[in-house]
Amino acid sequence: MSDLWSALSIAAGGGAGAVIRYLVDSAFPADRRARFPWGILTVNLTGSFAIGVVTGLALEHPAAMVVSVGFLGGYTTFSTASVDTVQLLVRRRYGAAIANGIGALGAATGLAICGVLLGAALA
DSSP: OOHHHHHHHHHHHHHHHHHHHHHHHHTSOHHHHHHSOHHHHHHHHHHHHHHHHHHHHHTTOTTHHHIIIIIIHHHOOHHHHHHHHHHHHHTTOHHHHHIIIIIHHHHHHHHHHHHHHHHHHHO
16 A cells, blocks of 8 residues: 555545544533543544454454544544543542543553454454
8 A cells, every 4th residue: 555545545435434423422422421521431432442353353454544544533532522521620520530430441451452353363
């Protein structure tokens, strides 16, 4: 795969991933998102698992990394999760902030590990 083709594929995938992230987050009612960032948590957990699977597959299929860096890179968002945690702190929702900040990171890491193991087994 040429460098130009890779770059264009990653850019297109990143755009598509960002749109899907928006749609998943928007699927949660605004009042629920105000209490806890369920949409972004869903995005980051499913994305972590999917990135793990693709990474595990990429051990045997390097082109799969375009999906991981492009689409799934655009789909997941650590920065939004961080801002959501800060907003929970500002609103003095300390338990929710801890669950989102620390809990989501731990859960996402665990799901990424499971995904890598599954992807490697499938490859």
